Every structure is written in structure tokens, then in C-alpha cells.
Amino acid sequence: MSTLTFGRAINAGLRRAMDNDPKVILMGEDIGKLGGVFRITDGLQKDFGAHRVLDTPLAEAGIMGTAVGMAYRGYRPVVEIQFDGFIYPAFDQIVCQVAKIHYRTQGAVKMPITIRVPFGGGIGSPEHHSESPEAYFTHTSGLRVISPSNPQDAYTMIQQAISSDDPVLYFEPKRRYHVKGEVDEGSDPAASSMEKACVVTEGSDVTLVTYGPLVPTARDAAVAAGDDGVSVEVIDLRSLAPIDFETVEASVRKTGRLVITHEAAQSGGLGAEIAASITERCFYHLEHAPVRVTGFDIPYPYSKLEFHHLPDLDRILDGVDRVLGRPNSLSGLER
Amino acid sequence: MAGVIKEFRLPDLGEGLTESEIVNWHVAVGDTVELNQIIADVETAKAVVELPSPYAGVIAELHEQPGTVVEVGAPLVSFEVAGPAGAPPTTGGAASAGDTGAPAKREPNLVGYGAAVEKGGRPERRARRFASQLLGGANPAGGSALPGLAGIPGSVPMIAAVPAVPARPAVEAAPVAPALESAGPRPAAPGLPTVSGERPRSTPPVRKLARDLGIRLEEVPGTGPGGLITRDDVLAASSAGAGGSIAPAPATSSPATSSPAGVQDTGRETRAPIKGMRKHTAAAMVASAFTAPHVTEFLTVDVTPTMELIGRVKESKAFAGVRITPLTIVAKALCIALRRNPTLNSRWDEAAGDIVQFNYVNLGIAAATPRGLLVPNIKDAQELSLMDLAGELTGLTERARAGKTGPADLSGGTISITNIGVFGIDAGTPILNPGEAAILAMGAVRRMPWEYEGQVALRSVMTLSLSFDHRLVDGEQGSRFLADIGAILADPGMVLAMV
Amino acid sequence: MALKNIESVPGGPDGPPPGLIQLITADGIRVPDPAYDPLVADVDGAALQGLYEDMVVVRRIDAEATALQRQGELALWPPLLGQEAAQIGSGRALRRDDFVFSSYRENAVAYCRGVDLTDILRVWRGNASSGWDPYAINMATPQVIIGAQTLHATGYAMGILNDGDDAVAVTYFGDGATSQGDVNEAMVFAASFQAPVIFFCQNNHWAISEPVGLQAHVPIANRAPGFGIPSVRVDGNDVLACLAVTRQALARARSGGGPTFIEAVTYRMGPHTTADDPTRYRDANELEDWAAKDPLKRLEAHLDSRGLFDEAFTAAVKAKADAVAAELRAGCLDMPEPAPSDVFKHVYSTPNSWLDRQQDHYERYLSSFADSASSDGSS
Structure with missing residues (x-):
């Protein structure tokens, strides 16, 4: 066991994946000498060489499209998108090519590409640096989408993503990069699945589902709710596509109440998918309609306002109160 | 400087x-x-x-x-x-x-304030305007069914007038089988209790009904597909006294048993053989109705003081965790009134040629159970304090709901109460439980305009319906008995003048 | 916003502009070129006859497929009529271990790669999203998103570099694609990494209804040097010249010289696809002008001038083309129908819980019909 920050844990996972498979190459802007703007790839070019850690021209479609060609050639590219909001130029290559080539070629050509995306807000940055675009990709068939919430998962899941023969979007909660945690660097990534959700806090009254940056917030909310006499079960989804609905379902069958929280905008988002799927699966167990506590349907706001946009402990607990029928900010509006 | x-x-x-x-x-x-x-x-x-x-x-x-x-x-x-x-x-x-109203813990002294540092200390919510209501307070959404939280199921409907339950065909109440619902854990067969640790399976409208009736779904056997709790199951549980609600009198209604054996459904009518509990109940009703000459009297009472008393009792520490409902008070009032009117607590023994007057009260409570109409009774109810009486009522109804009412519970009754108020009914003409001299039906508590201290005020009003065996009880005795009960409910302090 | 000089863009129908590489004129006359002649010194009469046969066969494939579409056997077909020389000349220059990333019109290139004829039609009959296994013929599934494949070729070439191999990635695209960001980014990447990739642009003058002048205000090949990539304009209807310039680019790439941009000036004589009507946007005179420069006719004239176009040869070529057409038609009509459950196949390379559930539910749905023979529903 060693104590690593979230960011160093990703770095350690990348290093191990590159050690184990010479076909693993890293591509991205500023990832070489600089080590990436968040220093996630720090030292890797020095140790593995410029042919394995490629500083690319500043063109996201170009990075993604050449990664497709690399994968055609048998490589396992790991692409860094510098910031969430910079992924859109690569959108066509991701959804039309990366996601679909395996299907298009009837399985002949695999696309084992890992797309690392620092995402989410909370660091006081300007526009395009704090977005949560995951739902665009969970809506795209052919992609797998995951998001670790702690250093151990960051370390393990990056290796699992790289070893996946399917393309994986690996969303890194950038405001948690400096969180420290115990990491077992000897653990075998093949011994677990990156697609299994994790019950991080057990509870019996309400199921609170989240992922990535809001997992610590949700855990705090569960503690505070416990002090109010409400037992909240927190589920860290880890995988956003596919979602481990079995774990969520088992929890909701027990609690009868579901709150989903994410930073991304509400309408058409993952929360909607989770609410719909769980309602379909556990309708007869529900005591209240599922409630979403999410970012608003707005462009990411300037940083002085971002904590109005981002769900926090109190907004999450307001949602918990709603599913319990306790007094909440919408009391009187709901029937 | x-x-x-x-x-x-x-x-x-x-x-x-x-x-x-x-x-x-x-x-x-x-x-x-x-x-x-x-x-x-x-x-x-x-x-x-x-x-x-x-x-x-x-x-x-x-x-x-x-x-x-x-x-x-x-x-x-x-x-x-x-x-x-x-x-x-x-x-x-x-x-x-x-200035921005952002969370107080976050103080961006600078525009670039960086990622939040993980801080020690226990996370806390910010105080809310309605924080005082959070714990044990009034619940606008209806009785909380949350285990461990304030709010006892059933307390709300017992206070508020319950809307009449619409009669629905059973076929509507039972949803279509969810053939493709998850292959996850589920009850093994219809009618069995739900898998341990899971919420009971039901639909939102049925949950609402159960909440309104004060029924705990955890204790209702589901007869629908996969053990689904249907509207009929909740109504049956309610009639059986589940959650403290009390069944209507035998004469008013009795839900059908859920056994489908021998049922023939032609679409326009459904024929089922007369057997089992239905047959037994029918025989008892006929025997009672055509043996004992029934007289029924009605009294409408302003029970606002009783409702206020219930509220105070609930808040007292001594009664923490004890279910106190209008039924509890009516039962206590009945026991007190019986002391002054003992002929109501007697039996016509045709065979022996005797009139038997009981010096104890075995108080029957009519209940529609999964097995059908039953009238289990509380032994020596006259000896019980209000708290003990409440405990006995809870135990009796829970056993009835669970289908565990034993023969001892059912035998030896001396007088009965039926609570038709849970169905939004005001009054009726209950039929005597065979062998008993009286049965009291309590109607719904309604908020109504009522004369109060010389003014018209909105008051909680209930109608009592008392049927008695005119062979044993004269009109005067029956009337005094009913008036005594009414007096206690209208002013619980009157008890001091009676004991 | 006026677009000026569209009509006067070099490469138009007024004869070969200066700088256009041409080894056989439209009249079939071999013109010497000291720079390119050595690259095709090995192409003897028999080899020229072989190139001619290729062009006849692919034109026949094109005609047969167009007929199949008109007969309701194909949903759509993108004819290559007029572009045979550009595709055969470049396609025949490639080595087996080179890798092609093309658009949807390069059926003649696929033919050169040794594709099974039936495989050419699978996509257009609606039986598959890809006709062939890309690794079987070292040619990627044809790309529909305009220009996207140029990045794939560049990435593949970067992989070749990493492997220390001397194979080359070749990407085909049209004049319209040169406006796409992907193509321009591909050239940036190719130049920066000196990747062994050939950008083979068939300037066929039309992107559906948009003339090349709408895409480029200078000769397309002139753009490449701005990226640091050497380029060449070649007469795309001259199969020998196309072979020569492609060989030159391949040699450069194999020897570490990096990418080359080839603009093959040709003409799409047919519609964009069988669903298109070029008479709505194109002057009939223009077609006539280009018909005079037909790639087959000029090679026919050239072979004839050398006594290589006798009756035995033409009969053999015709027999080959007829046989190919018959095989193509039979392969089309005999193509097995996909099973309903194939709709879920290959979305992922390993099981996916969301999709497994949808498939399970759909199979239950299909088997719920009284006349369903199996859970597949295929009866």
C-alpha cells in the first residue's frame, strides 16, 4: 500500500499499463515534457520515450482520428483531452469512428482506445474548463464510460480501461486530483470489473446514486443525514455506460427511495436514464418518484456562481427530504 | 503610518x-x-x-x-x-x-480558488427555515412511513376524515404481471411475504391508499402476481384492523375472501361457491339477526376535546411509542359506561333459561382479516389502563393482520365495537355478534360546522351507532349507555363524574 | 458573397494545365517524361494490357452494380465511372502490406486489393456495414464521413513509424473532402510526424452538386506545400501517370521521406450515387469534353497504336468482364439475409449488460408472436 493523490494514482496506473504492454501509447497536448496541464503524465515521456508519449498538434479531432489509425495498426492509444470542454472538436471521430468501427467491421477491427477526460467544476476556472459532457457519450452505443472517485479506483480503472478491447471514456474528476488515498499498487486489475457499482455507504431509508466528483459530497451528505435520523445508502456508479443497475436496483428494492446527483445538466442527462431505468425495474418498490439533484440546464457559469450550479451537501439533502416527504424546498408544489 | x-x-x-x-x-x-x-x-x-x-x-x-x-x-x-x-x-x-449566498464553507477570496481541500470534521447541513419541523414534526406529505422517524402510520387518517374508498373491481386493482421486471430477488410465490430486506412490492396509488388508511405494507400479504400487494389486499388488511383501523360491522360490509378456488368468471358475472368463512359468517349473521330483536340508536357528538386529548397524550413521554387513536378512547369510554349500565354487558342463555350478566368486559373488535370477518376480543378490558388498552388493541390487530388470531382470541366476547369510520362512513345499523347484547359502531371523525359556545365553529364530529338486543336491554338503558359514551367523548373530563 | 473564377480553376476541361503530369495523352500518345519514365520502365505491353483489363473489369462492375440498383437489388450505388485510371493506376502501385483508407467510391482500389466481388456489394445491399474484413485485404472499411479516413491513415502511418516498418498508408478522398478539418488536421499530423502516408485526392470536379471551385480557389495540390508536404498534380485519367506518381510517393514514404499529396485530376462522369441527378446542376457539354478524355479510350488507342489491341485480347477482356459481372450478380442475389439478432452483434467486443438486456427482451418479444419459429424470429 502507498499513499497517493488521485492524480499520481492515474500516473502510476498509466506507468504500469505501459510497462505491461508496449502497444500502449499516450497521445495528447502538452503531455510530454510538461507532463500534462494537470501533470498526470508527469515523467512518462522521460521514462518511455517520445515514441510512446506523443505530444500532438493542437487538434482534438486530429488526435482522435490518428488514434483510430493507431488502433487499426494494433496499438492501444490512451488519449488525453486537456479539458472536458475541449472534447467537442473530437466528437465526430469519437461517435462516428471510435464508437462504431467495431460494429461496422463486424468485429474485425477493435478500437481499444482510452480517452482520458478531466471533467467537472469546482476549481474556479473559466468557461470550457469545468464541463460534464458524459451524457453525450453514454448515449453513444459502442462506447464504455467510466469515472473513478478515489485514488485506488483511479489506479485500477485506468488499467482496466486500457486493457478493454472496447473504447473507454475515462472521466477524471479534476477537483479531486489532489485527494490522497491508499493505493495497492500490486493489485491485479483483472481481478475486478470497472463496470461494477460500489455501495460506499450502507443505509436503509434512501438510495443516493452518484459518481466521480460528487461521491465524497454524497458520503458527507449521508453522514449529515444520519445525524438527522435518516439512513442514506450511497452508491458510486463507477461505470456510467453500462450502469450496474443490478446494484442500484437491489438498493432501491430495500429503501424504496432514489436520489440521483450529478454535476451535469439535468434534462436528458444520466439522472433521467437512471430514474427511468430504476422506475421500470423497481416500480412496485418505490415509495416516491426518483428525484434528481443536478447542475442546471445552463452553460457552465462563471466561477463566482459555480457553487450555485454544482450540487452540494445541502442541495443533495433537500432531494433526500423530497423523497422522504419531509419538509423541503418544494414542499407544497408536489402532490 | x-x-x-x-x-x-x-x-x-x-x-x-x-x-x-x-x-x-x-x-x-x-x-x-x-x-x-x-x-x-x-x-x-x-x-x-x-x-x-x-x-x-x-x-x-x-x-x-x-x-x-x-x-x-x-x-x-x-x-x-x-x-x-x-x-x-x-x-x-x-x-x-x-454576498452570493454560496455555501459558507467555501470562501473564494480569489477568482482562482483551486480545488477544495478535503477537510476533517463531521459534515453538517446548513440550518433551514423549516428545520424545527424536520424531526418529529408535522408531515405535509401525509403520515411518514419511514421506519425510525416520527409519525406513526395510521395516525393521520385517524385524525382526518377518511374519504370513502371507491369500490373497485378486483381486476382493476391487480396490475398486469410484470413479466420482464428484473430477474432480481423477488417473492417466490404469490401470497408469500416479500424477500427479507426488500420493500413490499406495490403500486404508487396502492401505497397512497395504504398510507391514507394507516396500513403498513410490510405486514400485508400480497395476492397479486409475484406477491404484489393489490388495492384489495390493502382494503382487506384495513378491514381486518391492520394498522389499528377497525373493520366495519358485520351488517355493513365484508370483503370477499381472496380464495379463488371454484370461482367462475363469465365476464358479466362471477359465481363462487358458498363455503368457508363466508358460509360461517352468513350463518352467524342470520342467527343473530333473526334471533335477537335489534334496536339501533344514533348519537352525533362533538369529539374535538377527545381529538385534543389524543394529541396531548401522544406528546407525553409516558406514551412514547404507544398508538393512541379515537378507537382507543372509544374503547375506554365504553368500558367506563358499562359500569353504570351493566345490562348492556349480558347474554340471553335460551338453553338454560337464564340471563347472564358479566362482571368483566371481553371487548370484541370487528376485523376483516385475510381469513374473513373475525371479532377477536380483549380479555378483561375493564381492568386495563388507557395505555394497556392501546397495547392490547395493537397486539390484537397485528395478530389479525398476520392471520394469527387464535381460538382464544375469538371466544368469550361480551360486547363489540366496529369502526366504520375508516371507510368514511358516518353511521350504520350493526348486527350483534351472536351471544352479545350490544355492538357500537363508530363513524368517521369529520370537521363540520357545529354549535360551539353559542357560535358556529368548525369542530371534529363523530356519529355513534349502538345496536342492542331488546330482549335484554330496554330503550332507557341503551340510551343512557350511549349518552354516557357520548358525554365522555365530548368532554373526557366527565369520566371523573362517572367513576 | 460571390465566388469568383470558379470556371477558370486550373484542371478544368480546357486541356492539361501546366504542371500536370501526363504520360499518355487523351489521344493515346505516349509522351516522354524524364522524371517519371524511370518509375514505369518495367511496365511493358503485357502490363499495360493488364491495366487496361482492370479498367474494363471495374467499369463493368460499376455498370452491373448500377443495373442491380435499378433492379431493386441494391439500395444505392456510388459509380466510379470516369475515375478508373486514377484508382487502378494508384491501386496497382501498392504493396500487399500497405494499407488503404478510402471513401466509398474506391471500388476499383478494392478490386486491386483482391476483394471478393460479393463483398463490394454487401454494404449497398444493406446486408452489412462493411463488406470485408479490413485485415484480409489491408483496406479499411470505406468511410462515409467525408475526410475522416485521412486521419486514420495518418495514425496508421504513425504506427508504422513506431514499428520501424516500411509499409505505407494510403488514403483516398475527393476534392470536396479537402475542405474538411479532418483532412487539414491529417496533413498537419502527417507533416509533424513525417508519417509514411499518401494523400491521394481524386479531384473529380464535383462534390455531389458543388463544383470544385467552391472548395478550392487554387489548385488543390498547391495547398500541401503549405503544410510542408510535397505534392503533385497528375492526369487522373492517365493510368500510367497515376501509377508513376504513386510509385514515387511510395518510394519517398518507404525511405523515411514522409507524406506526399497527390491530386489526380479526373472527372466523375456519372451521378454522385444512383440517387443523384447531375443534369440538375451540370452542363452536358462538360460531360462531352471529359468523355473525350476517357481513361479507357486513350489506353485503347495507345495499345492499338502498339499492336496490342487485337481481337483475341479484346475477346479475352470481354470474357473476363462478363465473368466478373456474372459472379457479382450471383453473389448479390445469393447473399444470405442477416438474422434479427445480428442487429446486436459486434457493438462491443465483450458482453455489455445494457445491450444484453435489450437483446433478451427483443428476443422475448419476437418469440411472443404466434407464427415465430424461433427466438430469432427468422423463419
């Missing part, structure tokens, strides 16, 4: 940083510095950077030593600068958290 002290806090020097290390100071306390003069070298996770002074002034304090790791947002340097106290800072001092 009569200056103002300005504090400079460590900004996020890269995107999303939480801390930086002071490499060295270029200035010392007492030094005069110009705006943008380099005052320190600071190393972040990304780079070593120079810190330019945000003020022109004199260094008043260096808060940290070289080699120290400082959190973003922590005080770094204090300057003494010229200018009036309270003047806004020349840089950095952006809107405070208070």
Missing part, C-alpha cells in the same frame, strides 16, 4: 491546485514594498512561481516560514497600507461567500 492592514491569501496558482510550498521570502517584516514587487518564490504541484506583491506598503507579517506547505486560501502576508479603514481591497478580494 496610520495605515490599514491588508491580508493576502495564497491564490490557486495553477488550475485546480489545493496547496503550494513557500520556497523563500524576498521580503522581511518592516520592509517597504512596491506594487508587483516580487515578495516570494512559491512551488506548486506544477511549477515554481514568483509572487508579486498585491499592495504598495509595509510588510506587517509573514504568516508562514519557507518550506511550509500552505493551503490555497490561507493567509500568506499582511501588509500595512495607506488608506481609510474598510476600503475595498485593491485586488483579489472578490465577492465574499455571503
Whole structure:
């Protein structure tokens, strides 16, 4: 066991994946000498060489499209998108090519590409640096989408993503990069699945589902709710596509109440998918309609306002109160 | 120099940083510095950077030593600068958290405030305007069914008038089988209890009904597909007294048993053989109705004081966890009134040619159970305090709901109560439980305009319906008995005048 | 916003502009070129006859497929009529271990790669999203998103570099694609990494209804040097010249010289696809002008001038083309129908819980019909 920050844990996972498979190459802007703007790839070019850690021209479609060609050639590219909001130029290559080539070629050509995306807000940055675009990709068939919430998962899941023969979007909660945690660097990534959700806090009254940056917030909310006499079960989804609905379902069958929280905008988002799927699966167990506590349907706001946009402990607990029928900010509006 | 002290806090020097290390100071306390003069070298996770002074002034304090790791947002340097106290800072001092209403814990003194540091300490919610209601307070959404939280199921409907339950064909109440619902854990067969640890399976409208009726779905056997609890199941449980609600009198209604054996459904009519509990109940009703000459009297009472009493009792520590409902008070009142009117507690023994007057009260409570109409009774109810009586009522109804009513519960009754109020019914003409001299039906508690202290006021009003065996009880005795009960409900203090 | 000089863009129908590489004129006359002659010194009469046969066969494939579309056997077909020389000349220059990333019109290139004829039609009959296994013929599934494949070729070439191999990635695209960001980014990447990739642009003058002048205000090949990539304009209807310039680019790439941009000036004589009507936007005279420069006719004239176009040869070529057409038609009509459950196949390379559930539910749905023979529903 060693104590690593979230960011160093990703770095350690990348290093191990590159050690184990010479076909693993890293591509991205500023990832070489600089080590990436968040220093996630720090030292890797020095140790593995410029042919394995490629500083690319500043063109996201170009990075993604050449990664497709690399994968055609048998490589396992790991692409860094510098910031969430910079992924859109690569959108066509991701959804039309990366996601679909395996299907298009009837399985002949695999696309084992890992797309690392620092995402989410909370660091006081300007526009395009704090977005949560995951739902665009969970809506795209052919992609797998995951998001670790702690250093151990960051370390393990990056290796699992790289070893996946399917393309994986690996969303890194950038405001948690400096969180420290115990990491077992000897653990075998093949011994677990990156697609299994994790019950991080057990509870019996309400199921609170989240992922990535809001997992610590949700855990705090569960503690505070416990002090109010409400037992909240927190589920860290880890995988956003596919979602481990079995774990969520088992929890909701027990609690009868579901709150989903994410930073991304509400309408058409993952929360909607989770609410719909769980309602379909556990309708007869529900005591209240599922409630979403999410970012608003707005462009990411300037940083002085971002904590109005981002769900926090109190907004999450307001949602918990709603599913319990306790007094909440919408009391009187709901029937 | 009569200056103002300005504090400079460590900004996020890269995107999303939480801390930086002071490499060295270029200035010392007492030094005069110009705006943008380099005052320190600071190393972040990304780079070593120079810190330019945000003020022109004199260094008043260096808060940290070289080699120290400082959190973003922590005080770094204090300057003494010229200018009036309270003047806004020349840089950095952006809107405070208070201005924006953002969470108080987050105080971005700078625009680039970095990622939040994981702090120790127990997370807490901010106080809400309605915080006082959070624990044990009134619940606008209806009785909370949350285990361990305030609000006893059933308490709300027992206070508020319950709307009449619409009669629905069973076929509507039972949803279509969810053939493709998850293959996850589920009850093994219809009618069995739900899998341990899972919520009972039902539909939102049925949950609403159960909540309104004060029924705990955990204790209702589901007869629908896969053990689904249907509307009929909840109604049956309610009739059986589940959750403390009491069944209607035998004469008013009795839900069909759920056994489908031998049922023939032609679409326009459904024929089922007369057998089992139905047959037994029918025989008992006929015997009673055509043996004992029934008289029924009605009395409508302002029970507002009783409802207030219930509220006070519930709040008292002594009654914590005890279910007190109008039925509890009516049962107690009946026992007290019986002492003054003992003929109501008697039996016509045709075979022996005797009239048997009981010196004890075995109080029957009519209940529709999964097995059909039953009238289990509370032994020696006259001896029980209000608290004990409440406990016995709860135990009796729970056993009836669970289908565990034993033969001893059913035998030896001396007088009965039926609660038709849970169905929104005001009054009826109950039929005597065979062998007993009287049965009292309690109607719904309604908020109604009523004469009160010379004015018309909105009061809680209930109608009592008393049927008695005219062979045993004269009109005067029956009327006094009913009037006594009414007097207690209208003014519980009247008990002092009766005992 | 006026677009000026569209009509006067070089490469138009007024004869070969200066700088256009041409080894056989439209009249079939071999013109010497000291720079390119050595690259095709090995192409003897028999080899020229072989190139001619290729062009006849692919034109026949094109005609047969167009007929199949008109007969309701194909949903759509993108004819290559007029572009045979550009595709055969470049396609025949490639080595087996080179890798092609093309658009949807390069059926003649696929033919050169040794594709099974039936495989050419699978996509257009609606039986598959890809006709062939890309690794079987070292040619990627034809790309529909305009220009996207140029990045794939560049990435593949970067992989070749990393492997220390001397194979080359070749990407085909049209004049319209040169406006796409992907193509321009591909050239940036190719130049920066000196990747062994050939950008083979068939300027066929039309992007559906948009003339090349709408895409480029200078000769397309002139753009490449701005990226640091050497380029060449070649008469795309001259199969020998196309072979020569492609060989030159391949040699450069194999020897570490990096990418080359080839603009093959040709003409799409047919519609964009069988669903298109070029008479709505194109002057009939223009077609006539280009018909005079037909790639087959000029090679026919050239072979004839050398006594290589006798009756035995033409009969053999015709027999080959007829046989190919018959095989193509039979392969089309005999193509097995996909099973309903194939709709879920290959979305992922390993099981996916969301999709497994949808498939399970759909199979239950299909088997719920009284006349369903199996859970597949295929009866």
C-alpha cells in the first residue's frame, strides 16, 4: 500500500499499463515534457520515450482520428483531452469512428482506445474548463464510460480501461486530483470489473446514486443525514455506460427511495436514464418518484456562481427530504 | 503610518491546485514594498512561481516560514497600507461567500480558488427555515412511513376524515404481471411475504391508499402476481384492523375472501361457491339477526376535546411509542359506561333459561382479516389502563393482520365495537355478534360546522351507532349507555363524574 | 458573397494545365517524361494490357452494380465511372502490406486489393456495414464521413513509424473532402510526424452538386506545400501517370521521406450515387469534353497504336468482364439475409449488460408472436 493523490494514482496506473504492454501509447497536448496541464503524465515521456508519449498538434479531432489509425495498426492509444470542454472538436471521430468501427467491421477491427477526460467544476476556472459532457457519450452505443472517485479506483480503472478491447471514456474528476488515498499498487486489475457499482455507504431509508466528483459530497451528505435520523445508502456508479443497475436496483428494492446527483445538466442527462431505468425495474418498490439533484440546464457559469450550479451537501439533502416527504424546498408544489 | 492592514491569501496558482510550498521570502517584516514587487518564490504541484506583491506598503507579517506547505486560501502576508479603514481591497478580494449566498464553507477570496481541500470534521447541513419541523414534526406529505422517524402510520387518517374508498373491481386493482421486471430477488410465490430486506412490492396509488388508511405494507400479504400487494389486499388488511383501523360491522360490509378456488368468471358475472368463512359468517349473521330483536340508536357528538386529548397524550413521554387513536378512547369510554349500565354487558342463555350478566368486559373488535370477518376480543378490558388498552388493541390487530388470531382470541366476547369510520362512513345499523347484547359502531371523525359556545365553529364530529338486543336491554338503558359514551367523548373530563 | 473564377480553376476541361503530369495523352500518345519514365520502365505491353483489363473489369462492375440498383437489388450505388485510371493506376502501385483508407467510391482500389466481388456489394445491399474484413485485404472499411479516413491513415502511418516498418498508408478522398478539418488536421499530423502516408485526392470536379471551385480557389495540390508536404498534380485519367506518381510517393514514404499529396485530376462522369441527378446542376457539354478524355479510350488507342489491341485480347477482356459481372450478380442475389439478432452483434467486443438486456427482451418479444419459429424470429 502507498499513499497517493488521485492524480499520481492515474500516473502510476498509466506507468504500469505501459510497462505491461508496449502497444500502449499516450497521445495528447502538452503531455510530454510538461507532463500534462494537470501533470498526470508527469515523467512518462522521460521514462518511455517520445515514441510512446506523443505530444500532438493542437487538434482534438486530429488526435482522435490518428488514434483510430493507431488502433487499426494494433496499438492501444490512451488519449488525453486537456479539458472536458475541449472534447467537442473530437466528437465526430469519437461517435462516428471510435464508437462504431467495431460494429461496422463486424468485429474485425477493435478500437481499444482510452480517452482520458478531466471533467467537472469546482476549481474556479473559466468557461470550457469545468464541463460534464458524459451524457453525450453514454448515449453513444459502442462506447464504455467510466469515472473513478478515489485514488485506488483511479489506479485500477485506468488499467482496466486500457486493457478493454472496447473504447473507454475515462472521466477524471479534476477537483479531486489532489485527494490522497491508499493505493495497492500490486493489485491485479483483472481481478475486478470497472463496470461494477460500489455501495460506499450502507443505509436503509434512501438510495443516493452518484459518481466521480460528487461521491465524497454524497458520503458527507449521508453522514449529515444520519445525524438527522435518516439512513442514506450511497452508491458510486463507477461505470456510467453500462450502469450496474443490478446494484442500484437491489438498493432501491430495500429503501424504496432514489436520489440521483450529478454535476451535469439535468434534462436528458444520466439522472433521467437512471430514474427511468430504476422506475421500470423497481416500480412496485418505490415509495416516491426518483428525484434528481443536478447542475442546471445552463452553460457552465462563471466561477463566482459555480457553487450555485454544482450540487452540494445541502442541495443533495433537500432531494433526500423530497423523497422522504419531509419538509423541503418544494414542499407544497408536489402532490 | 496610520495605515490599514491588508491580508493576502495564497491564490490557486495553477488550475485546480489545493496547496503550494513557500520556497523563500524576498521580503522581511518592516520592509517597504512596491506594487508587483516580487515578495516570494512559491512551488506548486506544477511549477515554481514568483509572487508579486498585491499592495504598495509595509510588510506587517509573514504568516508562514519557507518550506511550509500552505493551503490555497490561507493567509500568506499582511501588509500595512495607506488608506481609510474598510476600503475595498485593491485586488483579489472578490465577492465574499455571503454576498452570493454560496455555501459558507467555501470562501473564494480569489477568482482562482483551486480545488477544495478535503477537510476533517463531521459534515453538517446548513440550518433551514423549516428545520424545527424536520424531526418529529408535522408531515405535509401525509403520515411518514419511514421506519425510525416520527409519525406513526395510521395516525393521520385517524385524525382526518377518511374519504370513502371507491369500490373497485378486483381486476382493476391487480396490475398486469410484470413479466420482464428484473430477474432480481423477488417473492417466490404469490401470497408469500416479500424477500427479507426488500420493500413490499406495490403500486404508487396502492401505497397512497395504504398510507391514507394507516396500513403498513410490510405486514400485508400480497395476492397479486409475484406477491404484489393489490388495492384489495390493502382494503382487506384495513378491514381486518391492520394498522389499528377497525373493520366495519358485520351488517355493513365484508370483503370477499381472496380464495379463488371454484370461482367462475363469465365476464358479466362471477359465481363462487358458498363455503368457508363466508358460509360461517352468513350463518352467524342470520342467527343473530333473526334471533335477537335489534334496536339501533344514533348519537352525533362533538369529539374535538377527545381529538385534543389524543394529541396531548401522544406528546407525553409516558406514551412514547404507544398508538393512541379515537378507537382507543372509544374503547375506554365504553368500558367506563358499562359500569353504570351493566345490562348492556349480558347474554340471553335460551338453553338454560337464564340471563347472564358479566362482571368483566371481553371487548370484541370487528376485523376483516385475510381469513374473513373475525371479532377477536380483549380479555378483561375493564381492568386495563388507557395505555394497556392501546397495547392490547395493537397486539390484537397485528395478530389479525398476520392471520394469527387464535381460538382464544375469538371466544368469550361480551360486547363489540366496529369502526366504520375508516371507510368514511358516518353511521350504520350493526348486527350483534351472536351471544352479545350490544355492538357500537363508530363513524368517521369529520370537521363540520357545529354549535360551539353559542357560535358556529368548525369542530371534529363523530356519529355513534349502538345496536342492542331488546330482549335484554330496554330503550332507557341503551340510551343512557350511549349518552354516557357520548358525554365522555365530548368532554373526557366527565369520566371523573362517572367513576 | 460571390465566388469568383470558379470556371477558370486550373484542371478544368480546357486541356492539361501546366504542371500536370501526363504520360499518355487523351489521344493515346505516349509522351516522354524524364522524371517519371524511370518509375514505369518495367511496365511493358503485357502490363499495360493488364491495366487496361482492370479498367474494363471495374467499369463493368460499376455498370452491373448500377443495373442491380435499378433492379431493386441494391439500395444505392456510388459509380466510379470516369475515375478508373486514377484508382487502378494508384491501386496497382501498392504493396500487399500497405494499407488503404478510402471513401466509398474506391471500388476499383478494392478490386486491386483482391476483394471478393460479393463483398463490394454487401454494404449497398444493406446486408452489412462493411463488406470485408479490413485485415484480409489491408483496406479499411470505406468511410462515409467525408475526410475522416485521412486521419486514420495518418495514425496508421504513425504506427508504422513506431514499428520501424516500411509499409505505407494510403488514403483516398475527393476534392470536396479537402475542405474538411479532418483532412487539414491529417496533413498537419502527417507533416509533424513525417508519417509514411499518401494523400491521394481524386479531384473529380464535383462534390455531389458543388463544383470544385467552391472548395478550392487554387489548385488543390498547391495547398500541401503549405503544410510542408510535397505534392503533385497528375492526369487522373492517365493510368500510367497515376501509377508513376504513386510509385514515387511510395518510394519517398518507404525511405523515411514522409507524406506526399497527390491530386489526380479526373472527372466523375456519372451521378454522385444512383440517387443523384447531375443534369440538375451540370452542363452536358462538360460531360462531352471529359468523355473525350476517357481513361479507357486513350489506353485503347495507345495499345492499338502498339499492336496490342487485337481481337483475341479484346475477346479475352470481354470474357473476363462478363465473368466478373456474372459472379457479382450471383453473389448479390445469393447473399444470405442477416438474422434479427445480428442487429446486436459486434457493438462491443465483450458482453455489455445494457445491450444484453435489450437483446433478451427483443428476443422475448419476437418469440411472443404466434407464427415465430424461433427466438430469432427468422423463419
